[in-house]
Amino acid sequence: MKRVAWLRWSLSVVASILVFGAGHPGFAGEAVTIEYWHINSDSFGGPAVKELVRRFEAANPSIKVNEKYQPAGYTGLIQQAQVAMAGKRPPAVVQMSYNLLAYAAESLPHYPIENFKQKDAAFFAKFPPNVLALGQYKGVQDGMPYALSTPVLFYNADLLKQSGLNPDRPPATWAEVVEVSQTIKSKTGKFGIYLQNPNDDWMFQQLVLGNGGQMLTADGKRVAFDSPQAIEALQVWADLVNKYKANPNLTRDEGENNFIAGQIAMYATTPAKIDYLKKTVKFTLRTAPLPRFGSKPLKVAGGGNNLFILATDPAEQRAAWGFIKFLHLPESITTWVQGTGYMPPLLSAADDPKALKAFFQANPLTKAALDSVPAATLWQSFPGTHGLEVTKLVINATQEILAGKRSVDAILKEVAAKANDLLAKP
Amino acid sequence: MRRGERRPPKDMAGLFAGIVRSVPSRRGAGGRKWTFASPYFYLVPAALALAVFVYWPLVQTVELSFYEWNLVSPSRRFVGMGNYRELLTSQVFWISVANTLLAMLAMCLATIAAPLAVAVAALRVQGAVRLIYRAVIFSPTVVSMAIASFIWLWIYNPMQGLIAQLVRAVGGQGFAWLTDPQLAIWAIILVTAWKTFGYNFVIFVAGLLSIPRELVEAARIDGAGEWHTFRHVTWPLLTPTTLFVVLTTLMLAPQYLFIPTQILTQGGPNQASNNLGYIIWEQGFEVFRVGIASAIAVAIFVGFLAFSVMHFRLLERGVHYET
Numbered sequence: 137m138k139r140v141a142w143l144r145w146s147l148s149v150v151a152s153i154l155v156f157g158a159g160h161p162g163f164a165g166e167a168v169t170i171e172y173w174h175i176n177s178d179s180f181g182g183p184a185v186k187e188l189v190r191r192f193e194a195a196n197p198s199i200k201v202n203e204k205y206q207p208a209g210y211t212g213l214i215q216q217a218q219v220a221m222a223g224k225r226p227p228a229v230v231q232m233s234y235n236l237l238a239y240a241a242e243s244l245p246h247y248p249i250e251n252f253k254q255k256d257a258a259f260f261a262k263f264p265p266n267v268l269a270l271g272q273y274k275g276v277q278d279g280m281p282y283a284l285s286t287p288v289l290f291y292n293a294d295l296l297k298q299s300g301l302n303p304d305r306p307p308a309t310w311a312e313v314v315e316v317s318q319t320i321k322s323k324t325g326k327f328g329i330y331l332q333n334p335n336d337d338w339m340f341q342q343l344v345l346g347n348g349g350q351m352l353t354a355d356g357k358r359v360a361f362d363s364p365q366a367i368e369a370l371q372v373w374a375d376l377v378n379k380y381k382a383n384p385n386l387t388r389d390e391g392e393n394n395f396i397a398g399q400i401a402m403y404a405t406t407p408a409k410i411d412y413l414k415k416t417v418k419f420t421l422r423t424a425p426l427p428r429f430g431s432k433p434l435k436v437a438g439g440g441n442n443l444f445i446l447a448t449d450p451a452e453q454r455a456a457w458g459f460i461k462f463l464h465l466p467e468s469i470t471t472w473v474q475g476t477g478y479m480p481p482l483l484s485a486a487d488d489p490k491a492l493k494a495f496f497q498a499n500p501l502t503k504a505a506l507d508s509v510p511a512a513t514l515w516q517s518f519p520g521t522h523g524l525e526v527t528k529l530v531i532n533a534t535q536e537i538l539a540g541k542r543s544v545d546a547i548l549k550e551v552a553a554k555a556n557d558l559l560a561k562p
Numbered sequence: 563m564r565r566g567e568r569r570p571p572k573d574m575a576g577l578f579a580g581i582v583r584s585v586p587s588r589r590g591a592g593g594r595k596w597t598f599a600s601p602y603f604y605l606v607p608a609a610l611a612l613a614v615f616v617y618w619p620l621v622q623t624v625e626l627s628f629y630e631w632n633l634v635s636p637s638r639r640f641v642g643m644g645n646y647r648e649l650l651t652s653q654v655f656w657i658s659v660a661n662t663l664l665a666m667l668a669m670c671l672a673t674i675a676a677p678l679a680v681a682v683a684a685l686r687v688q689g690a691v692r693l694i695y696r697a698v699i700f701s702p703t704v705v706s707m708a709i710a711s712f713i714w715l716w717i718y719n720p721m722q723g724l725i726a727q728l729v730r731a732v733g734g735q736g737f738a739w740l741t742d743p744q745l746a747i748w749a750i751i752l753v754t755a756w757k758t759f760g761y762n763f764v765i766f767v768a769g770l771l772s773i774p775r776e777l778v779e780a781a782r783i784d785g786a787g788e789w790h791t792f793r794h795v796t797w798p799l800l801t802p803t804t805l806f807v808v809l810t811t812l813m814l815a816p817q818y819l820f821i822p823t824q825i826l827t828q829g830g831p832n833q834a835s836n837n838l839g840y841i842i843w844e845q846g847f848e849v850f851r852v853g854i855a856s857a858i859a860v861a862i863f864v865g866f867l868a869f870s871v872m873h874f875r876l877l878e879r880g881v882h883y884e885t
Binding site for chain 2: 222335384390522
């Protein structure tokens with residue numbers, strides 16, 4: 137019996153160490169350990185994340201931040217976070233892609249940033265309202281916008297010159313893109329443009345927004361991408377691919393590699409690619425804002441991520457908020473922007489001589505993206521249990537449109553009907 | 563038939579009987595009880611591991627398939643057979659079923675018939691070339707599936723890829739393998755077949771080498787030609803190997819498809835290359851509908867269970883174990 141009692145006692149000690157063990161706030165005095173999950177690999181901002189964590193810990197000795205790189209992207213990060221949540225050990229701070237906002241706000245238990253809005257009003261006042269809106273869902277500030285990218289048009293200035301075009305005057309509208317592409321094709325035999333087409337709906341939304349359309353109605357109950365503006369916008373992409381043969385229908389990696397190899401003159405994608413493309417291409421690389429629709433004003437969907445607090449422990453939540461505020465200091469934003477190629481959510485940092493002014497002056501390729509930040513609006517995600525399936529429908533619709541077998545009008549009307557059914561489903 | 567003495571036991575009960583009999587009984591009645599229980603005792607660690615890591619998750623998967631849930635949301639909704647009903651009417655699900663069956667059929671041809679032919683041919687090559695030849699054929703097997711997929715991403719590139727360059731050299735146009743709805747699934751099958759070819763090849767080589775030379779020589783002496791020797795001696799004696807290869811290929815093919823699908827097409831364009839392995843991941847971890855993903859998993863489990871029972875029944879008849 138004695139042995140059993142001893143065994144029971146030691147088991148309970150082991151169990152309590154496992155449950156309340158290292159790092160649990162309140163167990164070992166005031167020290168708090170929080171986890172920060174991000175998607176910044178070593179070649180994409182990882183060193184900047186480590187540097188920021190080091191500086192934060194130096195300034196806040198009682199808080200330890202364990203940064204964890206999540207290799208499978210944003211959805212992989214959510215998968216892992218859900219596992220951790222199910223085990224009652226959620227990471228304190230995570231990066232959440234803008235297009236997952238509705239899902240995160242509705243279906244992931246989190247501690248909304250809104251809770252700090254009153255107390256820290258001065259902090260929020262520093263951010264442009266269109267940037268703050270990237271983290272708002274149904275009027276609540278669920279996440280804090282952090283990484284921000286606006287689409288840009290990269291172009292091969294040498295190829296434009298070879299075709300007798302002025303490389304200082306890249307196409308400013310989609311109509312000009314068609315003209316320029318046709319000139320390039322006739323002079324060099326190369327393709328005019330490639331609009332990035334990975335497994336997301338970012339470019340689809342750029343076109344719809346750019347032509348004055350919307351993805352969702354104002355009440356959020358129905359999709360709006362079957363409007364005349366949206367159909368006209370997607371027709372532009374379909375025509376570039378099928379009518380003018382200016383845009384080869386390729387996957388993102390293929391398209392990017394062919395741009396790098398000098399087979400395609402222009403490439404619309406994220407400014408996060410600036411560093412990589414600059415190092416890889418063997419021609420004169422330039423950038424321009426995304427082309428517009430005629431005289432309509434530029435409007436783009438912001439890419440990147442919000443920071444979400446998933447911690448359930450109040451001490452961890454406070455530490456997480458302290459960390460998020462630290463990441464948004466002008467000095468921190470400077471390290472972040474230099475390390476990743478994202479645009480600063482704190483637009484004032486771009487003109488600040490102590491922050492990013494020198495960086496932007498020394499990197500003219502970033503100008504087009506920076507100039508587009510005031511035009512940034514929400515990368516729309518869809519509400520309800522089936523919201524992410526609606527996004528999937530949009531991705532599939534894009535692929536069908538580019539395949540060119542049916543009219544844009546028919547495809548979008550059909551997909552919108554399916555999407556509306558999904559939005560109405562419980 | 564000297565080597566044919568070690569027949570595999572007919573069934574598990576026979577195997578147990580052998581073990582039980584071989585445990586010497588040291589005490590009286592109590593000892594006999596222990597003798598009876600001992601095999602089960604030895605099985606406990608394995609059975610426990612299976613129960614925890616296989617059967618319990620299986621039970622949970624069945625349970626989850628009746629819910630609309632993402633594993634963490636406070637709103638966990640019981641939908642009964644709702645997820646299964648949705649499957650029956652889901653176009654994407656049936657596209658995935660069709661693509662998976664197509665892949666299994668294609669894999670049977672590409673990774674059973676072809677490796678067998680190559681294995682028979684390879685055994686005729688003599689000298690050092692033989693080893694190089696075998697190494698070259700086997701090498702794709704040791705490359706990880708992810709790396710193989712990236713290699714093929716480059717090969718498939720319709721503008722600068724290897725295939726496009728070859729096609730252009732003879733005056734044709736490159737195919738858009740990954741963005742063409744008709745070609746995308748074939749692009750995935752090809753990578754999977756390329757990767758598994760070498761493994762099956764090695765199994766066939768081993769199977770062929772284990773066939774006693776005397777039998778082949780005896781057939782030759784009796785005047786059988788190449789084809790007759792293969793048809794009446796080699797092929798029947800190779801049936802256990804073939805059964806193994808067929809079953810593993812059919813069972814693994816749907817799983818092998820996942821990585822190339824993920825890297826090459828993500829199920830696109832417009833779901834044209836989706837398949838059962840990928841659709842579970844897509845539903846469970848991309849749109850986070852764990853309930854319907856579980857329903858698909860259960861459907862696949864039931865389907866494959868029926869399939870493998872049928873397979874064993876049919877194929878056992880044609881197998882000669884007397885090697």
